[in-house]
Structures are given as C-alpha cells and as structure tokens.
Amino acid sequence: MNRRPAMQIRTNPTQRLNQGAPRPRDEPSLESGPAGGVTDSAQEKSGSDHPFHREFRDLDIAVFTARDQAGEQLLRELQRTRARVQHIWPIPELIPVSYDVIYCDLLNDLPQRLPWLPGKPDTALVVIAAATQSLDLKLLHNCAPHAVIHQPVTAQAVLASLLVGRGHFLYERRLRGRVDKLDDNLRTMRSVERAKAILMQSRSINEEEAYHYLRRRAMERRVTIGALANVIVDSQELLG
Amino acid sequence: MRDSTTSEPWRVGVLFSSSGFMAVIEDTQLRGTLTAIDEINDAGGINGRPIEPVLYDPASEALAFGRYAKKLMVEDGITTIFGCYTSSSRKAVLPVVERLNGLLWYPTLYEGFEFSPNVIYTGAAPNQNSVELCRFLMERYGKRFFFVGSDYVYPRESNRIMRELVHHNGGQVVGERYLDLRAKRSDFLPVVRDIKDAMPDVIFSTVVGDSTVNLYQAYAELRLDPKTMPIASLTTTEAEIRAMGFDVGEGHITAASYFQGIDSKRNLNFVKRYKKRYGDDQDTNMCLEAAYFQVQIFAKALERANTMDTEILRPSILGSEIEAPQGKVSVNPLCGHTDLWTRIGCANRRGEFDLVYESQAAVKADPYLIGYGRSIAFG
Numbered sequence: 001m002n003r004r005p006a007m008q009i010r011t012n013p014t015q016r017l018n019q020g021a022p023r024p025r026d027e028p029s030l031e032s033g034p035a036g037g038v039t040d041s042a043q044e045k046s047g048s049d050h051p052f053h054r055e056f057r058d059l060d061i062a063v064f065t066a067r068d069q070a071g072e073q074l075l076r077e078l079q080r081t082r083a084r085v086q087h088i089w090p091i092p093e094l095i096p097v098s099y100d101v102i103y104c105d106l107l108n109d110l111p112q113r114l115p116w117l118p119g120k121p122d123t124a125l126v127v128i129a130a131a132t133q134s135l136d137l138k139l140l141h142n143c144a145p146h147a148v149i150h151q152p153v154t155a156q157a158v159l160a161s162l163l164v165g166r167g168h169f170l171y172e173r174r175l176r177g178r179v180d181k182l183d184d185n186l187r188t189m190r191s192v193e194r195a196k197a198i199l200m201q202s203r204s205i206n207e208e209e210a211y212h213y214l215r216r217r218a219m220e221r222r223v224t225i226g227a228l229a230n231v232i233v234d235s236q237e238l239l240g
Numbered sequence: 241m242r243d244s245t246t247s248e249p250w251r252v253g254v255l256f257s258s259s260g261f262m263a264v265i266e267d268t269q270l271r272g273t274l275t276a277i278d279e280i281n282d283a284g285g286i287n288g289r290p291i292e293p294v295l296y297d298p299a300s301e302a303l304a305f306g307r308y309a310k311k312l313m314v315e316d317g318i319t320t321i322f323g324c325y326t327s328s329s330r331k332a333v334l335p336v337v338e339r340l341n342g343l344l345w346y347p348t349l350y351e352g353f354e355f356s357p358n359v360i361y362t363g364a365a366p367n368q369n370s371v372e373l374c375r376f377l378m379e380r381y382g383k384r385f386f387f388v389g390s391d392y393v394y395p396r397e398s399n400r401i402m403r404e405l406v407h408h409n410g411g412q413v414v415g416e417r418y419l420d421l422r423a424k425r426s427d428f429l430p431v432v433r434d435i436k437d438a439m440p441d442v443i444f445s446t447v448v449g450d451s452t453v454n455l456y457q458a459y460a461e462l463r464l465d466p467k468t469m470p471i472a473s474l475t476t477t478e479a480e481i482r483a484m485g486f487d488v489g490e491g492h493i494t495a496a497s498y499f500q501g502i503d504s505k506r507n508l509n510f511v512k513r514y515k516k517r518y519g520d521d522q523d524t525n526m527c528l529e530a531a532y533f534q535v536q537i538f539a540k541a542l543e544r545a546n547t548m549d550t551e552i553l554r555p556s557i558l559g560s561e562i563e564a565p566q567g568k569v570s571v572n573p574l575c576g577h578t579d580l581w582t583r584i585g586c587a588n589r590r591g592e593f594d595l596v597y598e599s600q601a602a603v604k605a606d607p608y609l610i611g612y613g614r615s616i617a618f619g
Contacts, residue, residue: 112315119337119338183353
C-alpha cells in the first residue's frame with residue numbers, strides 16, 4: 001500500500017518496521033492503514049454533505065477493540081466520518097487520553113483502566129458492547145460512558161454514538177464550567193459589594209457611581225470586576 | 241422493595257487518614273464512625289442487618305481520597321461513604337459521588353459556599369462558628385487581627401469571610417501568613433516573631449493537622465500571653481490540645497458545635513462510652529462527634545428507606561432530627577447541611593474547653609451566608 005490513504009490515519013513507524021515480529025504483550029501496538037476491505041470509492045461515498053461531518057473530520061478517535069469482523073466494521077464506519085481513527089490493541093492497563101473520543105470494549109475492569117475519576121472525564125467515552133451477550137448494567141454505570149454502541153454496528157449507530165457521545169461529553173464539560181463559574185461569582189459578589197461600600201465611603205459617591213467606577217476601572221485595566229474588587233478590598237486593608 | 245429475608249450486611253465506605261499529617265484529627269473521626277457503627281450493630285443492626293464498614297487509609301493525600309472513593313463505588317459496589325476532613329479531600333471525592341450518584345457524609349466544619357446533592361454536611365458552616373467567634377473576640381480582646389493559616393483551600397476561603405467580618409465591624413487585619421500543611425515548629429517561629437512585632441489583639445488561626453501543634457508550641461516558646469493575645473481557631477479541638485500539651489493550649493479559644501465538657505446527660509454518657517472503649521486519656525472532639533452522630537442519622541434514615549439507593553435514601557435523610565451529644569440537631573432539607581449548635585470555649589489546664597458562649601438552640605445552616613450581612617450585632 002504505497003498510496004497515502006484518503007483520510008489521514010496515524011501510523012506507528014516502529015510497528016511498520018517490525019510488522020512481521022510478534023507483538024510484545026504489554027506494549028499495545030498501533031495498527032494503521034485503512035481497515036481491510038475499505039475501498040476509496042466507499043470512502044468517497046461517505047456523506048460529506050452531512051453538516052456534522054465537517055466537525056467529525058477534526059476529531060482524533062481511538063478504538064480499543066479486537067480486530068475481528070465486528071471490529072473491522074466499526075473501524076470502517078468511523079473512518080467514513082473522515083475523523084482520524086487509530087486502532088489500539090491489546091487494550092493497555094491505563095487507557096491513554098490524548099484523543100477526542102475513545103471507543104472501548106466493555107471490559108470487566110474497564111472502570112479501573114480509565115485513568116480519570118468518574119465525573120471528571122478527560123475525553124468522551126463510547127463503550128462497545130456485544131449485542132449477543134447479556135449487558136452488565138452495574139459495570140456500564142460504573143464506566144459512566146457518554147454513549148454505548150452494540151456490535152455488530154450499523155452505519156447509523158456509529159454516527160449516532162459519535163454525535164451523542166461527543167455531544168454529552170462537551171455538554172457535561174460546559175455545565176461543570178458553569179458550576180465553577182457560579183461558585184466563583186458567588187464569592188466575588190461579596191467582594192464587589194464590599195468594594196462598592198469602600199468606594200462610596202472614601203469618595204463620597206452613591207451606589208450607581210461606585211458601580212460605574214468599578215466597571216470603568218476594570219475595563220481600563222483589562223481585569224474582571226471581581227479581581228478589581230479584591231484589589232480594592234485588600235489595599236483598603238493594607239492602608240488600614 | 242422491602243426485603244426482610246436477607247441478613248446481608250449494609251456495606252458502607254469509610255475514608256479517614258490513619259497516617260500522614262492529618263492523622264491526629266482524622267483518626268478520631270474514624271473512631272467516632274466505628275463507635276457509632278458498633279453501637280448500632282450491638283443493638284441488632286438496621287432492620288436486622290448489620291453495618292459493615294469498608295475502610296481505606298488515604299494517608300492525608302487529597303487525590304488518594306478521590307481514587308479510593310472510585311474504588312469503593314466501582315469495585316466494592318458501595319454507595320454511601322463516610323469521610324474527609326480537608327476541603328481538598330472533599331473536593332476530590334465530589335465528582336465521583338456526583339457522577340455515580342453516591343452519598344458522601346462530611347463530618348467537618350468547612351468554609352461554606354458549596355452545595356452538592358450528593359453530600360450530607362454535618363460539620364459547621366461559617367454562620368455557625370465564624371460570625372459568633374468574631375463578635376466574641378472583638379468584644380473580649382480587641383479589633384486587631386493577625387491571620388495564620390495552612391496553605392490550601394479552607395484557610396484562604398475561611399479568612400476571606402473572617403476578613404469581611406472583622407473589617408466591616410471596625411476591625412483590622414494587621415498581618416496574614418500561610419504555611420505549608422507540613423510546617424514545622426521552626427517554620428512557625430519567624431511567623432510568631434512577626435506577630436510579636438505586630439502586636440495584634442487576636443491571632444486567628446486556620447492552621448490544621450500536625451502543624452497546629454507546632455504553631456501553639458512556637459507561640460509558647462516565645463512566651464506570648466493567651467490572656468491578652470490568644471490564638472482563636474475553628475479547628476483546634478481537644479485532640480490537638482492533647483497533642484501540643486495542656487499547658488501549651490491553656491487560655492486559647494476555639495469555636496465549635498461540640499466540646500467534650502458539655503454538661504448534659506447524653507454527652508456524659510457518650511464520653512464515658514468512648515473512654516471505656518479507647519482509654520481514659522482519650523478525648524472526644526467536635527469532628528469525632530459529628531462523625532459519630534452522622535452515622536446515627538444515616539441509620540435512622542436507612543431504617544425508614546430500607547435501601548442504600550441514593551435516590552430513596554437521601555429524601556429520607558433530609559429533615560432528620562437526632563439527639564446528638566451536642567444537643568438536638570437536624571439535617572436542613574434546603575441545603576443538606578446540618579443545623580448545629582454554636583459554642584465558644586477557652587482551653588483549660590485539663591485540656592478541656594470551658595464554655596464562654598453557647599447558642600440557645602441549634603443554629604440554622606446558611607452555607608452561602610445569604611441571611612448574614614457583614615455587620616455583627618454587638619450586644
């Protein structure tokens with residue numbers, strides 16, 4: 001395979017050099033190249049007119065699953081989204097996190113292999129479950145995934161899992177950011193009030209003027225009103 | 241589903257440090273937890289099933305609390321965890337219990353400004369200790385404050401609130417220092433010398449853990465006088481006083497919901513049982529007491545709910561009332577914090593606190609200080 005594949009796929013040079021050598025047990029290999037059986041025409045047929053595909057194209061996706069028929073099918077469908085897809089096998093003790101979305105088999109010890117704490121995920125997680133086996137709901141809950149996909153996959157299910165999984169992860173992250181911001185605001189509002197009172201007293205101005213002063217100064221200094229208020233309260237303290 | 245046929249234990253997680261620089265106080269919280277569990281089991285358990293604690297020692301490492309919380313919930317299949325002293329450790333456990341929908345029972349005073357539907361807070365919020373302490377100190381000793389704290393979340397946030405209170409009531413913060421959580425006595429000596437130079441009326445300390453002892457001993461070494469310039473604290477309990485020496489602790493001030501010296505039948509009984517179990521020279525303290533009564537609240541709620549499912553258990557907990565060693569307390573349904581007593585004590589020669597102030601009843605928890613302005617009603 002000399003021609004560069006249509007979509008960018010990361011390759012591992014060492015792996016390429018040692019293609020014939022048996023794979024060391026503990027070092028996961030990075031298999032590369034388009035999944036077997038995919039033709040360029042199939043890739044070109046992929047729905048690039050779909051508005052979400054532009055978004056998918058910039059994603060780094062890692063897939064941790066056996067490269068059997070079902071695994072190949074999943075890889076193929078993911079590649080059709082034009083995302084950068086990397087297959088990693090065997091599944092390492094600690095799942096690496098430098099990807100936008102991770103697809104991983106629902107291993108019995110998957111929660112332990114995820115390097116993050118539940119509630120603080122580093123990346124979107126889509127769990128791969130076999131449609132034929134019974135589903136361990138407790139285990140699934142403990143993985144706290146953003147989406148689940150059952151094998152054998154269909155094109156639609158892969159697209160849905162990618163969209164929903166990534167969407168949930170980002171939404172969760174925005175909500176966490178919002179909560180942090182709200183917590184922050186609650187504290188700074190007390191400082192702002194305090195700074196306002198100091199200004200009203202020291203400059204003999206009314207409430208509106210004090211707020212106006214804070215806004216203007218914060219803008220001039222390119223700091224937040226809260227940060228400025230903290231400075232005012234602290235310096236008042238230093239001056240006694 | 242009411243299942244009366246099983247005698248399977250109710251398994252709960254317990255996360256307190258038995259080693260590392262927080263062990264002095266966290267070990268007493270562990271004892272308080274286990275004492276309550278044993279008493280409940282001795283009385284027949286809950287609906288015929290005993291409580292079985294699963295213990296890990298996070299060794300005073302905040303991140304280890306998060307990892308063990310994950311282990312408890314994921315590997316041990318546990319949903320209710322009793323634990324945490326420092327705010328950093330609580331914040332490490334928070335995302336885990338929130339995402340997997342568990343319950344953390346947090347028996348420690350903290351800086352407030354938090355609400356998680358997956359935490360039951362049984363230690364004091366600032367409106368239950370700081371506000372009254374500030375008023376008392378200003379009236380008794382004067383308005384010039386020096387802040388000394390450990391360098392992490394709780395002291396800085398707590399001092400922000402205290403500063404507001406001091407400042408708004410005509411007081412002044414004449415100095416502020418933060419030291420490493422592992423600070424030694426030699427690290428405190430230059431700070432105490434600075435304090436000596438600044439001559440405040442009160443030293444407000446948010447130093448926690450082992451280094452508490454080092455601060456008070458450095459103070460004693462430089463021969464400052466607690467009668468005119470006491471160290472006031474929200475965290476120095478009977479446990480720390482014992483560790484530093486009764487003579488070193490004498491005359492210093494602590495605000496807490498509970499002191500060992502509370503003169504009620506219920507408390508005398510509690511102290512007696514505790515000493516019988518751990519030895520006559522072992523004292524109770526506010527963190528231990530909260531760790532103890534929160535298990536009792538849990539037990540009563542679990543008896544009604546008969547399930548560890550957080551979705552059913554939590555509503556059963558909110559609004560619960562109990563006769564704790566400190567007096568009657570209840571879990572405030574609005575904020576998941578506990579309505580607690582406010583008390584101020586002065587350490588005496590026997591390592592106990594003499595009461596110098598006591599609220600008339602439990603004070604409603606107001607973690608966001610919504611109902612508190614910055615002015616204190618002096619009276």
